Amino acid sequence: MLINRVKTQPKPEFYQSFSQSEVQDIIQGLLEYKEIPFKYFYKDQMTTVWDQSVKNAQLAANSTTQSDMAFLDNNFNIIEQKKSEFERVNVIDIGPGNSYPVKHFLNRLDKLDWLNCYAAIDLSQDMLNLSQKNINSWFPQVEFKRYILDFERQNFQKIALENKTNSAGLKIINILLYLGETIGNHRDRLNVLNNFQKSLGNEDILMLSYSLRLPNLFPHFDYQKHISHNAYKYLIDLLRINPHDCEFIGGFNEDNYNYFSSIVFHENYLIEFDLQKEIKPVCLNKGDEIEIYRHFKYPLGDNFEVTSFLQEMEQASLQVNLCNIDILNLRALAICQKK
Known part of the structure; x- marks a missing residue:
């Protein structure tokens, strides 16, 4: 059965920010793990966001x-x-x-x-x-x-x-x-x-x-105020994903004891990545969750x-x-x- 997909390509700025090896790693993460490693969100305007968050933390009680x-x-x-x-x-x-x-x-x-x-x-x-x-x-x-x-x-x-x-x-x-x-x-x-x-x-x-x-206490994760929310907006803009076609979610994963933030797709997407010598398509289906942040806390x-x-x-x-x-x-x- 043919699936109708929203077809998109990353902005030129995406390839200015990420090297070819990083693009390949992002593609691999999407295909194998349904994730984009958080280490890739320390770029561009996100640098300013990180800088300000640390400065704010210094002034906090x-x-x-x-x-x-x-x-x-x-x-x-x-x-x-x-x-x-x-x-x-x-x-x-x-x-x-x-x-x-x-x-x-x-x-x-x-x-x-x-x-x-x-x-x-x-x-x-x-x-x-x-x-x-x-x-x-x-x-x-x-x-x-x-x-x-x-x-x-x-x-x-x-x-x-x-x-x-x-x-x-x-x-x-x-x-x-x-x-x-x-x-x-x-x-x-x-x-x-x-x-x-x-x-x-x-x-x-x-x-x-x-x-x-x-032990047995899992504090609420306010993902909407977490810096991964900035990362989410940064990413969907670079990948030209319509904000109405996805949602930012977060919480606690009892399977691996990780706090997480993810993108949930509400439409089927086809993202075409340019690897210079070839176009690499990545299909994401309605309902797919792409994890962009995880954090493990060791039990005390x-x-x-x-x-x-x-x-x-x-x-x-x-x-x-x-x-x-x-x-x-x-x-x-x-x-x-x-x-």
Whole structure:
């Protein structure tokens, strides 16, 4: 039976924003998983949205951004205790955003003359530009290094090693930061953790924040006010999808314990993607849900244990030396090393 479909093609701006390999990955995500990975929503005007959301969080009475900043501040003694093992440190910020959450942390290192360089790793050129602009403004004397890399798929061992060389022959260690509880956004968290593990030297530190949830309690997810709503509007505009032909939904998925945002199609669509050498058609049917955001929160036990998180770290051969829990914001920071 023939199905009538709304035929559309992405705007030219879509191909200006996404590389051919990214377009192929988006197509694969649509066909195989009915998703578009959220890592692709850190571009164009979305960069401004992300920047403003972090600035707003800084001014709020309480926020997860402030929680990350407090985590870094309260755990600075971990670095001080390791001072006999290094003369300088590199801060490698994985997915730096606008770098505001690490500003005070970098300032403390810089004032002690411990900071060798700040390296930002991200898939988005736009976010790296924003990070560099801020770091150069705050710390003009600090060397900023930028790397475009998909750390979901690649480790960055080479980057980590090359930044340990110093003309003065100083002993340098790396501090890897993965903040914003972003570990919960990945389809394959273990693969990401494995990439981190491969990128760590024996003396390096990984500081990673993650979300928590209380047993049998699933808080309401206000997806209409979440930044994924901005991502939804950004996406359907680029793909030339009529807003009346789809709907933005969100909630909690009991099958995988993920909070999610998705696009639901109310019409049959045929989207023709241009891969230069060929046109790749993607058929989406009425009723299809395309996930654009997911977030996993690790269950917090009655005795404040986070068994599932520790199990994942064990599988990735990462040793958790310390874990701080922020009960108010239901999040935690793990201080880790390579096993």
